[in-house]
Amino acid sequence: MIREKLNEFYKVVFEKELIDEIVKVGTYKKIKENELLLDIGDNFKHIPLMLTGAIKISRENKNGDEIVLYFLERGDTCTISFGSGLISSKSKVRGVAEKESEVIFIPVSKIEEWMVKYKSWRSFVIESYNIRLNEMLEAIDTLAFMKMDQRLFKYLTDKVKIMRDTILKTTHQEIAIDLNTSRVVVSRLLKQLENEGKIKLYRNKIEVIDF
Amino acid sequence: MIREKLNEFYKVVFEKELIDEIVKVGTYKKIKENELLLDIGDNFKHIPLMLTGAIKISRENKNGDEIVLYFLERGDTCTISFGSGLISSKSKVRGVAEKESEVIFIPVSKIEEWMVKYKSWRSFVIESYNIRLNEMLEAIDTLAFMKMDQRLFKYLTDKVKIMRDTILKTTHQEIAIDLNTSRVVVSRLLKQLENEGKIKLYRNKIEVIDF
DNA sequence: ATTAATTCGTAACAATTGTTACATAATTAA
DNA sequence: TTAATTATGTAACAATTGTTACGAATTAAT
Numbered sequence: 001m002i003r004e005k006l007n008e009f010y011k012v013v014f015e016k017e018l019i020d021e022i023v024k025v026g027t028y029k030k031i032k033e034n035e036l037l038l039d040i041g042d043n044f045k046h047i048p049l050m051l052t053g054a055i056k057i058s059r060e061n062k063n064g065d066e067i068v069l070y071f072l073e074r075g076d077t078c079t080i081s082f083g084s085g086l087i088s089s090k091s092k093v094r095g096v097a098e099k100e101s102e103v104i105f106i107p108v109s110k111i112e113e114w115m116v117k118y119k120s121w122r123s124f125v126i127e128s129y130n131i132r133l134n135e136m137l138e139a140i141d142t143l144a145f146m147k148m149d150q151r152l153f154k155y156l157t158d159k160v161k162i163m164r165d166t167i168l169k170t171t172h173q174e175i176a177i178d179l180n181t182s183r184v185v186v187s188r189l190l191k192q193l194e195n196e197g198k199i200k201l202y203r204n205k206i207e208v209i210d211f
Numbered sequence: 212m213i214r215e216k217l218n219e220f221y222k223v224v225f226e227k228e229l230i231d232e233i234v235k236v237g238t239y240k241k242i243k244e245n246e247l248l249l250d251i252g253d254n255f256k257h258i259p260l261m262l263t264g265a266i267k268i269s270r271e272n273k274n275g276d277e278i279v280l281y282f283l284e285r286g287d288t289c290t291i292s293f294g295s296g297l298i299s300s301k302s303k304v305r306g307v308a309e310k311e312s313e314v315i316f317i318p319v320s321k322i323e324e325w326m327v328k329y330k331s332w333r334s335f336v337i338e339s340y341n342i343r344l345n346e347m348l349e350a351i352d353t354l355a356f357m358k359m360d361q362r363l364f365k366y367l368t369d370k371v372k373i374m375r376d377t378i379l380k381t382t383h384q385e386i387a388i389d390l391n392t393s394r395v396v397v398s399r400l401l402k403q404l405e406n407e408g409k410i411k412l413y414r415n416k417i418e419v420i421d422f
Numbered sequence: 423a424t425t426a427a428t429t430c431g432t433a434a435c436a437a438t439t440g441t442t443a444c445a446t447a448a449t450t451a452a
Numbered sequence: 453t454t455a456a457t458t459a460t461g462t463a464a465c466a467a468t469t470g471t472t473a474c475g476a477a478t479t480a481a482t
Contacts, residue, residue, distance in 0.1 A: 059351060067355040089341070092348055115326065115333060122326060129340045130300070136347040137303055140270060143354035144278040144391055148469065171429065180355055182470060187430060203429065203478065359439065382459065393440060398460060414448060414459060 002028050002104060009051050009074055018118045022049075026104040031055075037095040037103070038078075044091055046105040050076045053101020054162045058094045058178070067143075068155070068178040070135040071098065071162045077128045099163065149189045151179060156199065157211040168206045213239050213315060216262050220285055229329045233260075237315040242266075248306035248314070249289075255302055257316040261287045264312020265373045269305045269389070278354075279366070279389040281346040282309065282373045288339045309373065360400045362390055364409065368422040379417045 002023045006014070014022070027046075031037060031053065038044055040060055048055075055072040072078055078095060114121040142151055155178065160166055172190065176183045190206070193199045200207040213234045217225070225233070238257075242248060242264065249255055251271055259266075266283040283289055289306060325332040353362055366389065371377055383401065387394045401417070404410045411418040 059348065059355070061352060061356050063356070065356050067351070069351065092345065112333065112337075122323065126323075129344075132344065133340075133347065134303065136344065136351065137270065140278070140280065140347065140350055140354065141272055143351065144270070145272050145274070145276050147467095173429080183430090184432085184471075185469060188432085188469095191431075201430085358437095384459075394460090395441075395462085396439060399439095399462085402461075412460085 002026055005051050005102065005104065010049070013124055014120050015118055018114065018121055021110070021114065022104065022106065025110055026106050029103050029105060031097040031101040031103055033097055033099050035097045037097065038091050039094050040091055042091045043089065045108050047108060047111065048072075048078055048095075049104040049106060050074055051102035051104065053103075054098040055095045055101060056098045056178075058096070059092070060094060065180050066177055067180045069093065069139050071158065073162060076131070077124075078132075098159075148179070148181060148185060149192065152186065152189050153193060153198065155179060156193075156206065156208050160208045160211050166208050166211070168208065169204060170206065171204055213237055216313065216315065220262050221260070224335055225331050226329055229325065229332055232321070232325065233315065233317065236321055237317050240314050240316060242308040242312040242314055244308055244310050246308045248308065249302050250305050251302055253302045254300065256319050258319060258322065259283075259289055259306075260315040260317060261285055261289075262313035262315065264314075265309040266306045266312060267309045267389075269307070270303070271305060276391050277388055278391045280304065280350050282369065284373060287342070288335075289343075309370075359390070359392060359396060360403065363397065363400050364404060366390060367404075367410065367417065367419050371419045371422050377419050377422070379419065380415060381417065382415055 003019065005028065006019055006022060010019075026049070037048065037055060050072050052074055055078070056068060057070055057072060057078065058066055058068045060066045072095070078093075111125065115125060142154060146154065152175070155175065156168065159168055159170075172186045173183045175190075176186045179186070190199065190201060194201050198208070198210040200209065214230065216239065217230055217233060221230075237260070248259065248266060261283050263285055266289070267279060268281055268283060268289065269277055269279045271277045283306070289304075322336065326336060353365060357365065363386070366386065367379065370379055370381075383397045384394045386401075387397045390397070401410065401412055405412050409419070409421040411420065
């Protein structure tokens with residue numbers, strides 16, 4: 001079962017023997033919408049390989065303020081500091097399923113083991129890190145250079161791509177939390193975007209027109 | 212010469228054989244203050260191992276707006292996406308020497324080669340990525356959760372640590388660029404910090420009192 | 423059906439940040 | 453020395469973002 005899923009989503013990358021190993025030690029899991037995969041401070045013994053769905057990765061400070069960093073998608077893995085060697089490190093981010101998702105969990109100990117044995121795994125881990133770093137850079141660009149109206153529209157269009165649906169089921173309050181602003185600000189800017197013809201507003205629902 | 216420098220700054224980490232290899236293929240270089248190490252878009256064939264000094268890592272968007280991400284220090288390396296396998300990737304950040312620095316440059320091709328052969332190198336690369344990711348998370352926290360006055364003070368105290376000097380030689384304009392704001396805003400907030408007794412202002416010079 | 427809770431809209435105002443403009447002081451160049 | 457350049461201080465105002473408050477519409481609960 002894991003083998004089929006892996007072949008469907010990762011076959012271009014991994015060697016036959018590596019897939020055998022993944023099948024042996026990996027555990028397949030279905031994650032329900034809004035389910036918490038990992039929280040800040042959890043020290044994780046497994047890293048997830050995404051098969052289907054989408055995971056929202058966010059960050060929270062001590063005051064409880066939150067901000068969404070990026071989304072994980074098919075083929076992604078969340079290798080944000082799995083620690084190396086003996087140190088099993090603690091998660092710095094939160095991951096919540098944005099919709100029902102399928103994931104294979106790999107024990108952290110295997111990451112380094114396989115890095116020695118399999119070139120494809122080595123590339124995969126490094127590539128994952130690079131992708132993660134680029135996502136972080138994009139988040140930084142967004143925060144540093146964009147105003148709230150642009151950030152909001154980017155948030156909406158990003159989510160449309162992730163959800164593969166131009167109709168987003170969400171509330172202004174939820175968006176406000178994800179962008180670390182207030183509901184009133186979101187409502188105001190959404191109304192503005194609607195007046196510009198870029199979106200249409202409904203209760204619990206936003207249709208993104210122009211993306 | 213490289214061997215001595217390596218032993219001085221990295222001996223706790225690397226195996227004897229690895230150090231031999233670094234000595235063989237690495238090139239030692241002294242970087243002058245304000246010298247550009249790597250620019251955005253450069254595709255780099257070498258990664259730097261920092262020995263002494265400090266490198267300011269920043270990001271720029273298409274409009275030319277800039278923002279400082281973090282500083283590299285002794286023992287650090289800048290492995291922001293060195294690419295894996297065949298793809299030699301382009302730099303997404305800019306690195307400028309904040310003061311005179313010593314660096315050993317390693318050909319990118321060796322990174323993966325040594326990851327197979329040396330456990331210590333494997334740990335080093337992974338650790339570097341993790342450190343980098345954490346720096347990026349800190350940058351994100353700063354941008355997402357702090358107001359400009361706090362960001363400014365953090366900037367000053369971070370720089371004091373890096374420069375190992377409570378007197379910073381800089382101008383308001385320079386700070387404004389690093390924080391992606393305007394000179395007037397920086398002057399205003401600096402004056403405020405001075406009134407709070409946290410800093411003292413001079414021409415081309417800021418003394419940080421409380422850090 | 424009535425009540426309660428949730429969601430959204432909007433006004434009014436506050437706080438923060440950005441911009442323009444200009445004056446003064448210090449430094450550098452001619 | 454004089455003139456030009458650079459760095460800083462500050463006022464006045466604009467734009468953006470955040471907060472409080474409240475009403476209306478919709479949905480959920482009793």
